[in-house]
Amino acid sequence: xxxxxxxxxxxxxxxxxxxxxxxxxxxxxxxxxxxxxxxxxxxxxxxxxxxxxxxxxxxxxxxxxxxxxxxxxxxxxxxxxxxxxxxxxxxxxxxxxxxxxxxxxxxxxxxxxxxxxxxxxxxxxxxxxxxxxxxxxxxxxxxxxxxxxxxxxxxxxxxxxxxxxxxxxxxxxxxxxxxxxxxxxxxxxxxxxxxxxxxxxxxxxxxxxxxxxxxxxxxxxxxxxxxxxxxxxxxxxxxxxxxxxxxxxxxxxxxxxxxxxxxxxxxxxxxxxxxxxxxxxxxxxxxxxxx
Amino acid sequence: xxxxxxxxxxxxxxxxxxxxxxxxxxxxxxxxxxxxxxxxxxxxxxxxxxxxxxxxxxxxxxxxxxxxxxxxxxxxxxxxxxxxxxxxxxxxxxxxxxxxxxxxxxxxxxxxxxxxxxxxxxxxxxxxxxxxxxxxxxxxxxxxxxxxxxxxxxxxxxxxxxxxxxxxxxxxxxxxxxxxxxxxxxxxxxxxxxxxxxxxxxxxxxxxxxxxxxxxxxxxxxxxxxxxxxxxxxxxxxxxxxxxxxxxxxxxxxxxxxxxxxxxxxxxxxxxxxxxxxxxxxxxxxxxxxxxxxxxxxxxxxxxxxxxxxxxx
Numbered sequence: 001x002x003x004x005x006x007x008x009x010x011x012x013x014x015x016x017x018x019x020x021x022x023x024x025x026x027x028x029x030x031x032x033x034x035x036x037x038x039x040x041x042x043x044x045x046x047x048x049x050x051x052x053x054x055x056x057x058x059x060x061x062x063x064x065x066x067x068x069x070x071x072x073x074x075x076x077x078x079x080x081x082x083x084x085x086x087x088x089x090x091x092x093x094x095x096x097x098x099x100x101x102x103x104x105x106x107x108x109x110x111x112x113x114x115x116x117x118x119x120x121x122x123x124x125x126x127x128x129x130x131x132x133x134x135x136x137x138x139x140x141x142x143x144x145x146x147x148x149x150x151x152x153x154x155x156x157x158x159x160x161x162x163x164x165x166x167x168x169x170x171x172x173x174x175x176x177x178x179x180x181x182x183x184x185x186x187x188x189x190x191x192x193x194x195x196x197x198x199x200x201x202x203x204x205x206x207x208x209x210x211x212x213x214x215x216x217x218x219x220x221x222x223x224x225x226x227x228x229x230x231x232x233x234x235x236x237x238x239x240x241x242x243x244x245x246x247x248x249x250x251x252x253x254x255x256x257x258x259x260x261x262x263x264x265x266x267x268x269x270x271x272x273x274x275x276x277x278x279x280x281x282x283x284x285x286x287x288x289x290x291x
Numbered sequence: 292x293x294x295x296x297x298x299x300x301x302x303x304x305x306x307x308x309x310x311x312x313x314x315x316x317x318x319x320x321x322x323x324x325x326x327x328x329x330x331x332x333x334x335x336x337x338x339x340x341x342x343x344x345x346x347x348x349x350x351x352x353x354x355x356x357x358x359x360x361x362x363x364x365x366x367x368x369x370x371x372x373x374x375x376x377x378x379x380x381x382x383x384x385x386x387x388x389x390x391x392x393x394x395x396x397x398x399x400x401x402x403x404x405x406x407x408x409x410x411x412x413x414x415x416x417x418x419x420x421x422x423x424x425x426x427x428x429x430x431x432x433x434x435x436x437x438x439x440x441x442x443x444x445x446x447x448x449x450x451x452x453x454x455x456x457x458x459x460x461x462x463x464x465x466x467x468x469x470x471x472x473x474x475x476x477x478x479x480x481x482x483x484x485x486x487x488x489x490x491x492x493x494x495x496x497x498x499x500x501x502x503x504x505x506x507x508x509x510x511x512x513x514x515x516x517x518x519x520x521x522x523x524x525x526x527x528x529x530x531x532x533x534x535x536x537x538x539x540x541x542x543x544x545x546x547x548x549x550x551x552x553x554x555x556x557x558x559x560x561x562x563x564x565x566x567x568x569x570x571x572x573x574x575x576x577x578x579x580x581x582x583x584x585x586x587x588x589x590x591x592x593x594x595x596x597x598x599x600x601x602x603x604x
Contacts, residue, residue, distance in 0.1 A: 130311030133587070134580040135539055142316075142576045145564050146324045225436045229546065230564050244438050248550070251446040263439040271434040278430075 011207060015283035025279035031272035039092035042085060051082035051238065059255050072257035074246070083238040084261045090239040091221050091269070094154055098220035099213045101159025102166060107209060109163070110170025111197055115178055124171070132164050140223065144232040151234045154227055158220045166212045173205050207284035214277030218270050225266075240266045294595050301591050305584055312580045313362045320573045321350075321357050330567040331374060365581055370574035375566040380574045383559060390460055391543030391555030394471045394478075399540055402479050402486060403533055409483070410490030414498060415517055425487065432484030441546045444477040458552040474547040490529060497525045527598055534590045538582030542575070 009017075019025045041047040054077040055068055062072040071080035113124035131139070144157040177183065178201070186196050221240075227233045228241030240262040247259035327348065328341045336344075345351045349360065364370055370380035413422040449457035455473035497503065498521050506516050543557030552558075556575065563571035 126307055126311060129308050130315060133308055133312050133583050134315065134576060135542065135583055137539075137545060138542065138576050138579045141545075141560065141564065142319055142572055145567075145572055146319050148325070222436060225438045226545070229438055230561065232564070240436070241438075244436060244442065248442055251442060252450065259439060259442060263436060263443075266436050266439075267431075267434050270436075271431060274430050274434055 011284060012210075015207075015280060018283040019276070019279050022279065024275060028272040028275040028279070031268060032276060035088055035269045035272075036092060038085060039089040042089040043093075048082040048085040051086040052078060055079055059250070059253070062257050071261045072255075074258055075250075080243075080258050080261050083243060083258075084240070084265050087238045087240045087243060087262065088265065090234055090237055091224065091266070094158070094224050094234075094239075095217035095220045097155045098158040098162065099216040101155065102162040102216050103209050103212060105159070106163035106166030106212070107170050107202075110167040111174050111201065113167075114171040114174030115193070115197055115201070117175075121171075124167075128164050128167050131161075136161055137226070140226070141230065144227055144230065149232055149235060153232060154224060154234055157227070157232075158223055162216050162219060165215075166208065169208055169212075170205060173208060174201055177201050177204055211277060211281050211284060214273050214280060218273045218277070221266060221270060297595055298592050301588060305588060308584055309365060309581070310362065312584070313358065313365055313577075316573060316576055316580070317358045317361045320569060321354070321361070324569065327374075327569060330569075361577075364574075365577050368578070370577070371570050373563075373568055373571050375563075375568050380571055383571070384556065384574065384578065387543070387554060387556040387559045388541060389462065389555075390467070390553050391548070391557060392540060393464075393467050394474050394544060394547070394553065394555065395540040397471070398475045398478050399536060401475065402482055403536075405479060406483055406486035407490050407529065409487045410494055411517065411522065413487075413491055414494040414521070415513070417495060417498070426491075429484035429488045429491075432480065433488070434484075435481075437481045438546055440481050441474075441477055441550055444473065444480075445550055448473055448476075456551075458550070460551075460553045470551065470553065474544060474551055474553070478544060478547065486532075489532060493528045493532075494521060494525045496528075497521045500524075527594065530593065530597070531590050534586055534593070535583075538579060538586045541582060542579055 019029055038047060042049075056073050056077050058073065058075050058077050060069070060073040060077070063069045068079040068081055071084065074080055074083065109124050109128070113121045134142075140157050140161045143160055144153050147153040147156060178196075182200060183196055186200050191200070224233060224239060225241035225244055228239060228245045233239060233241050233245075243258050243262035244266075247255070247262075250256075250258060326341075327350075328336055328344050331344060332340055342351075349357065368381050370384075372378065373380055373383060376383070409425060413425045416422050445457065449455050456469045458470075460470050461467055498517075503516060503520055506520050507513070511519075541556065542560070543555040545557045545560065547553070548555045548557035549561045559571065560575050562568070563575075
């Protein structure tokens with residue numbers, strides 16, 4: 001009779017096991033981890049801290065004489081490899097900050113609308129319908145244009161345009177959850193609204209936030225290119241967007257390495273996040289299983 | 292509930308949304324935006340000049356009057372004049388719509404037919420090798436930055452191989468055809484991944500429903516199940532996805548148009564951004580939002596016609 005009951009694993013724990021046990025999603029996870037590691041090392045100044053240094057002739061072609069020359073040099077004779085590495089930090093920071101902004105706005109508004117219903121709900125639904133009625137690109141362009149060039153602009157314009165999807169999903173999910181027994185039980189012991197919302201409901205919908213993070217990260221990294229192209233991107237540090245944008249004048253002269261390096265670096269992390277996002281959705285949202 | 296009452300209510304809801312959109316645009320362009328005096332008059336403007344400019348642009352009037360003006364433009368399309376070219380903006384939009392639509396129109400048709408057929412094919416062979424290959428290609432295609440595709444495509448196919456016109460435009464059919472082929476091919480490549488994946492999910496959503504199993508158990512062939520049952524029922528999300536793209540067609544292609552020197556609305560928007568031409572950006576934002584709202588209504592009304600379940604809500 002001493003059969004011990006194994007402690008049950010949490011949804012997240014289960015999801016992690018599933019992701020690690022599948023080859024493709026494991027590789028994606030490792031790639032994402034490596035990018036974050038590179039970003040962290042660059043931020044600390046361990047890696048590519050001398051990216052701005054002139055190390056050779058302008059537009060010197062890729063060569064194998066030194067690691068720095070593997071991807072060639074840019075117009076100012078700077079190493080494209082070091083720039084690409086430094087830009088990883090920019091991309092990861094943009095992805096994380098933008099996702100955080102969108103998650104905070106989307107979750108908060110979605111929870112309030114779904115939980116309180118009535119007038120609050122109508123107001124918030126009107127608010128997001130309004131934002132959703134302006135085509136995404138145009139809203140992004142308008143906000144970025146008005147705020148002017150700079151890193152804050154990139155964060156704000158992308159963050160303010162990417163919370164809509166999450167808000168809608170969270171609202172629908174909270175509406176279902178507030179009728180559940182555990183909320184009735186919380187009601188019975190006199191829990192406050194804040195407690196019910198943040199201590200009880202939020203943990204139960206947190207998987208939506210994680211899935212949303214992978215999607216927003218992806219779209220933010222991709223949208224940064226759009227902003228760079230419009231001349232509204234980050235300044236003072238390299239980003240994949242500005243590198244791709246710079247190469248529009250270089251291609252005709254046969255300088256392809258800057259475009260190739262930035263595109264490939266971006267392609268790999270966006271792809272990895274795409275795969276990881278799918279795997280997470282399958283693992284965390286049992287309703288969608290098998291699709 | 293009666294269908295007409297539903298449609299009427301849906302139409303009424305346009306009013307608060309339109310007012311809201313105008314509010315967002317008003318807040319952005321009239322409250323948050325930097326003083327246009329800096330762009331228009333330069334650094335050395337006198338107080339008097341600034342005051343005159345503010346009066347000329349109507350910025351010295353109360354905010355509610357300015358907001359009302361913004362709402363009015365959503366109905367009259369009287370967007371005023373461009374700050375850089377001094378042209379009437381509505382005339383500029385009319386001139387740019389043709390070139391833009393000559394790319395986005397064919398693109399829209401080709402891309403959707405291509406993506407839906409591909410999605411049907413892989414849904415039919417779901418789980419098989421074809422499905423996996425297309426899925427991998429779609430995700431890979433989605434992960435390539437579109438600007439890189441446009442840059443590389445223009446350089447490789449237009450410059451290096453010289454198969455297509457590299458830039459320029461001529462008005463009138465069929466003169467414009469050679470100029471739009473390459474942008475269309477590149478954009479089909481850019482968008483097929485996301486579209487195919489979306490349609491595949493939509494079709495597979497239906498493919499696992501109970502009625503499909505029933506149809507199969509009656510001995511209906513797989514092909515017939517796919518087209519007669521599954522496709523018909525997945526038509527609603529597919530139609531929504533298609534209709535909601537229509538208003539964005541007018542926006543043109545933001546990247547490609549300026550690269551290929553096509554005088555469309557995408558290129559106009561880019562020019563306006565480069566020249567800090569506020570009224571043009573504001574006009575494009577209002578125009579695209581009005582288009583979105585109208586087509587949203589059309590989609591919802593079509594829903595009630597196509598899907599009887601909608602009437603109950």
